[in-house]
Every structure is written in C-alpha cells, then in structure tokens.
Amino acid sequence: MIMPSRAAMSHSQPSASTCLHCDTRAKAFCRAVADESIEALAAITTTVDLREHTALFYEGDDARHAFTVKSGMIKLFKLLSDGRRQVTGFLLPGDFLGLAFGGHYVYSAEAVVASRLCRFERGRLDTLMSVRPAIEKELLGRATHELAVAQDQMVLLGRKNAIERLASFLVALARRSGRGAPGELRLPLPMGRADIADYLGLTVETVSRSFTALRKAGRIELPSSGVVLLYRLDELEAMAAA
Amino acid sequence: MIMPSRAAMSHSQPSASTCLHCDTRAKAFCRAVADESIEALAAITTTVDLREHTALFYEGDDARHAFTVKSGMIKLFKLLSDGRRQVTGFLLPGDFLGLAFGGHYVYSAEAVVASRLCRFERGRLDTLMSVRPAIEKELLGRATHELAVAQDQMVLLGRKNAIERLASFLVALARRSGRGAPGELRLPLPMGRADIADYLGLTVETVSRSFTALRKAGRIELPSSGVVLLYRLDELEAMAAA
DNA sequence: CGTAACGTTGAACTGTCTCAAGATCCGTGG
DNA sequence: CCACGGATCTTGAGACAGTTCAACGTTACG
Numbered sequence: 001m002i003m004p005s006r007a008a009m010s011h012s013q014p015s016a017s018t019c020l021h022c023d024t025r026a027k028a029f030c031r032a033v034a035d036e037s038i039e040a041l042a043a044i045t046t047t048v049d050l051r052e053h054t055a056l057f058y059e060g061d062d063a064r065h066a067f068t069v070k071s072g073m074i075k076l077f078k079l080l081s082d083g084r085r086q087v088t089g090f091l092l093p094g095d096f097l098g099l100a101f102g103g104h105y106v107y108s109a110e111a112v113v114a115s116r117l118c119r120f121e122r123g124r125l126d127t128l129m130s131v132r133p134a135i136e137k138e139l140l141g142r143a144t145h146e147l148a149v150a151q152d153q154m155v156l157l158g159r160k161n162a163i164e165r166l167a168s169f170l171v172a173l174a175r176r177s178g179r180g181a182p183g184e185l186r187l188p189l190p191m192g193r194a195d196i197a198d199y200l201g202l203t204v205e206t207v208s209r210s211f212t213a214l215r216k217a218g219r220i221e222l223p224s225s226g227v228v229l230l231y232r233l234d235e236l237e238a239m240a241a242a
Numbered sequence: 243m244i245m246p247s248r249a250a251m252s253h254s255q256p257s258a259s260t261c262l263h264c265d266t267r268a269k270a271f272c273r274a275v276a277d278e279s280i281e282a283l284a285a286i287t288t289t290v291d292l293r294e295h296t297a298l299f300y301e302g303d304d305a306r307h308a309f310t311v312k313s314g315m316i317k318l319f320k321l322l323s324d325g326r327r328q329v330t331g332f333l334l335p336g337d338f339l340g341l342a343f344g345g346h347y348v349y350s351a352e353a354v355v356a357s358r359l360c361r362f363e364r365g366r367l368d369t370l371m372s373v374r375p376a377i378e379k380e381l382l383g384r385a386t387h388e389l390a391v392a393q394d395q396m397v398l399l400g401r402k403n404a405i406e407r408l409a410s411f412l413v414a415l416a417r418r419s420g421r422g423a424p425g426e427l428r429l430p431l432p433m434g435r436a437d438i439a440d441y442l443g444l445t446v447e448t449v450s451r452s453f454t455a456l457r458k459a460g461r462i463e464l465p466s467s468g469v470v471l472l473y474r475l476d477e478l479e480a481m482a483a484a
Numbered sequence: 485c486g487t488a489a490c491g492t493t494g495a496a497c498t499g500t501c502t503c504a505a506g507a508t509c510c511g512t513g514g
Numbered sequence: 515c516c517a518c519g520g521a522t523c524t525t526g527a528g529a530c531a532g533t534t535c536a537a538c539g540t541t542a543c544g
Contacts, residue, residue: 078397080483086397099389106390133375136382143385147341148348150392155320155328157399158443162500193523201400203501208524225509225522241322404532435491448532450492467490467541490541497534508523514516 027094032138050111066098072115087199269336274380292353308340314357329441
C-alpha cells in the first residue's frame with residue numbers, strides 16, 4: 001500500500017467574501033448562517049486543497065479541525081491492527097467531516113480525487129456555535145442523518161449478499177448525485193475497486209464479479225474506467241433488497 | 243416470529259419532581275438541564291413502561307416522540323422486506339432514542355426485558371431546546387458518539403470473523419456496564435441468541451459455536467441463561483482484533 | 485409434569501475468499 | 515506515436531468460514 005503524504009496539501013486564507021458567494025453553501029452546514037453574519041464564518045475559514053490519494057488526517061490524530069467538502073470526493077476509513085480496512089463513507093461536496101472523540105479523530109480521511117475543502121479550527125467553530133445556535137441545530141440534523149445512513153450500512157454489511165450490496169451502493173450513489181432521471185443514468189465512479197470492496201465488506205474479486213453479474217443482467221454498463229451507466233434504476237433498487 | 247403488542251405499554255404523568263431526583267439523570271441528556279430549570283423538562287415528560295418483548299414503535303411510524311431509557315434494555319432493529327433482520331443497537335439506562343427522518347422513525351424499538359422510559363413529545367422538546375441550547379449541544383455530543391460507535395460496528399460487520407465479533411460484543415458490553423474490574427466480570431446478557439446473531443450479522447448457530455469456542459478457550463463461562471462471566475478482559479480484547 | 489421455546493451440536497452445503505493467471509488501462513520514456 | 519512496465523481489473527479454480535438443515539439437550543412456564 002502506498003502511504004499518502006500529508007504534505008501534498010496546500011492552504012490559503014480566504015478572501016473576505018469567500019462564504020457569501022460559495023456555491024456549495026446551500027448544501028453545507030454553512031447554510032445555517034444568514035448572509036448578515038456570514039462574515040463571522042468566513043473569518044474562521046481556510047481553504048485546503050488535496051491531491052488525489054492524499055490524506056487529510058489519520059485516525060488518532062489530534063482533532064484540531066473540522067471540514068466541509070467543497071469539491072472532489074473524500075473517503076473515510078478505519079483500519080484494524082493487521083491491516084484489514086473498512087471504508088465507512090464517501091463524502092461529496094456539501095458534506096461535513098471531522099468526527100472526533102476525546103480530542104482525536106475516530107477515522108482517517110483521504111482524497112479519492114483532487115479535492116478542495118473548507119477548514120475550521122474546532123475551538124473557533126465551537127465559539128461561533130455558542131453565538132449562533134442555528135449552526136448547532138444544523139449539525140445535529142446532519143449527525144442525525146448520518147446516523148440513519150450508518151444504520152442502513154449496518155443492514156447492508158450484516159445481512160445483504162454481494163450483488164445486493166453492490167446494487168445498494170450504486171442506487172445510493174445515484175440518489176446522492178442528484179439526477180432523478182428514470183432511464184439511463186451516467187454516474188462518475190472515481191474510486192477504485194479496492195475502495196468499493198472495503199466499503200461493502202467484500203474483496204475486490206467479489207466486487208468485480210458482481211459488476212460483471214449486473215452487467216450481464218443488463219442493469220449496468222462500464223464504458224470506461226471511472227464511469228458507470230445505470231439502466232432501469234427501479235430494477236436495480238429491487239436487486240438492492242431494500 | 244411473535245409480533246409484540248403495542249398495547250403492553252402503560253403511561254403515566256410524572257409527579258412534579260420526577261426529573262429533579264431521577265437517578266439516571268446524570269447519565270442521560272437531561273443532565274444538560276440545571277436544577278433551576280429542570281421543572282420545564284419534567285413538565286413535558288411522561289413515563290412509559292414496557293413489558294418484555296413488547297414494541298415501543300416500528301420503523302416507519304410517525305415519529306411523535308423521543309425517549310430516554312430509565313431502566314431495562316431496548317433493542318433497535320431494521321428489517322428487509324423478506325424478513326432478514328439487523329439489530330443496530332442495544333440501549334441501556336441513560337441512552338436516548340427516537341431517531342427520525344422525514345417525520346418517521348428509521349428503526350423499530352423493542353424491549354429486551356421489562357423497561358421504563360421517559361417520553362418527550364418532539365414538538366415540545368424542540369421548543370425547550372430552542373430556549374435551552376445546552377440540550378442541543380448535549381444531543382449533538384451524543385449523536386456524535388453514536389456515530390463513532392456505528393462506525394466501529396461497520397468495521398465489525400464488514401471485516402471481523404465470528405469469534406472476533408462475539409469477543410468485541412462482550413468487551414463493549416463490559417465497558418458499558420461500567421465495571422472496571424480486571425479479573426472476573428459477571429455480565430447480564432438478557433437478550434437471546436437470535437438478537438445477538440442479528441446484531442453481529444451471524445446466525446444463531448454460529449453465535450452458539452463462538453460462545454462454545456470462547457468457553458473452551460477459557461475466556462468466558464455461561465453459568466446460567468442470561469449471564470456471562472468474563473475472564474481476562476485483556477485477552478478478550480486481543481481476540482476482538484481492535 | 486408436559487410442552488414449547490431456546491440453545492447446542494453435527495454434517496453437508498454454498499457464497500465468498502484466496503491464490504493464480506490473464507487482460508486492460510495508464511503514465512512514462514524512447 | 516508507440517513500446518514498455520506497473521497497477522488495476524477480470525476471470526478461473528480450489529479452499530474454507532459460516533450457513534443451512536436436522537437432531538438433540540436444556541430451560542422456563544402453565
């Protein structure tokens with residue numbers, strides 16, 4: 001395994017109006033802050049750029065910051081001491097990360113593709129939250145939603161077979177990517193088979209075989225690496241064993 | 243499967259000082275409310291008693307209430323359409339439940355043993371939270387902790403073998419039950435094998451075989467139903483593949 | 485004391501993993 | 515632009531952990 005470097009990361013201070021015209025604000029927790037007070041948020045925001053396959057932080061690191069994904073894709077994962085890995089989530093623009101317990105991150109975070117994030121120092125964010133409880137309410141709502149998603153993933157990992165897992169994964173991705181098209185659907189699939197396998201609790205070989213099975217069943221096409229076409233989302237949903 | 247009855251539930255209004263002298267307050271979110279204002283919480287609190295194996299609510303029900311466990315044990319679970327079941331958690335006194343999305347509960351909740359809970363109407367709790375942001379902060383902290391626990395469970399379900407799963411489960415129970423005794427540890431284990439199996443993503447047979455394996459390895463004893471003795475918690479932790 | 489639910493054990497089966505070999509993709513340098 | 519080499523993905527064959535099916539033991543309760 002290639003250990004990603006933390007150095008492949010660049011920081012920068014934002015311009016004064018960073019948050020006001022940010023195009024992911026509507027999707028991020030930042031929407032809890034009104035235009036009038038958005039400067040207070042911008043004041044504690046730094047931008048972080050991550051190259052593909054580089055780490056944002058590792059499980060156990062001091063949790064000094066929290067983040068919002070602005071562009072790209074971030075994967076979260078945990079490792080067992082012998083190297084077994086579980087990917088616990090793929091984050092898209094608007095998603096919040098930085099879950100900590102006892103001052104330490106409880107998972108590692110790595111860029112799947114080149115990504116840009118907003119970074120907030122925890123102490124300052126806590127201070128801002130005390131002044132603006134709407135932020136706290138927003139974060140509670142997001143944590144609640146994440147908890148519901150986590151429970152769906154437990155069902156997947158505990159009770160679904162390989163094809164159901166892959167179908168569930170593709171359907172969930174399609175939903176999050178926001179297209180509501182009923183017919184064909186072109187989805188970016190930037191993560192490798194190993195990441196998908198570690199997310200679904202399978203091996204790369206089983207993931208590959210399941211892709212082939214879905215392809216032979218006429219539900220998907222893999223025209224080129226990094227892309228998947230979905231046909232009949234309703235049929236895929238049925239295969240996901242909701 | 244026996245469908246538990248919702249009727250086996252009794253409600254009662256609290257006396258004025260319900261919350262002030264409640265012995266689980268220190269462990270529950272209620273600790274975020276100071277003595278001076280605890281009456282406001284007591285005013286919106288109702289007590290619910292549940293008999294063994296009866297349901298508190300089902301996934302999909304209108305989420306009109308949230309709850310705190312006062313005594314007993316509650317299990318949370320989700321069902322697939324064909325009956326496969328995943329238990330997503332066992333709740334002990336002090337734990338909060340009532341996770342909802344879009345106005346509906348996202349899981350079912352049933353009493354493992356006779357239990358008592360505090361019930362809060364959601365609208366009133368939301369109102370109280372607006373007045374007392376400390377409650378919101380407390381709930382955010384709890385949700386965050388639950389999220390960390392959920393991720394550990396994903397690692398368990400996605401990457402651990404049967405014995406590691408059972409060892410992890412027993413160690414986590416021991417930690418939550420609070421005894422820090424290093425030697426022998428007597429744990430109540432009130433849930434049946436089927437519940438444990440559905441929590442660990444296994445079958446009852448595999449759970450039973452894993453109990454036997456741990457017993458033969460000298461790490462546990464099963465003196466009577468509903469109880470487990472743990473020997474060498476450190477050894478069990480090693481077997482849990484943290 | 486009888487009976488039904490629950491738990492354990494055994495034996496055969498199967499879905500997924502492991503190990504191994506090709507095929508394909510992609511960046512690099514000639 | 516093409517040839518090379520490494521990484522990634524796919525496919526195959528055999529192994530194995532956990533499931534399924536079945537029998538037996540144990541516990542709890544009317």
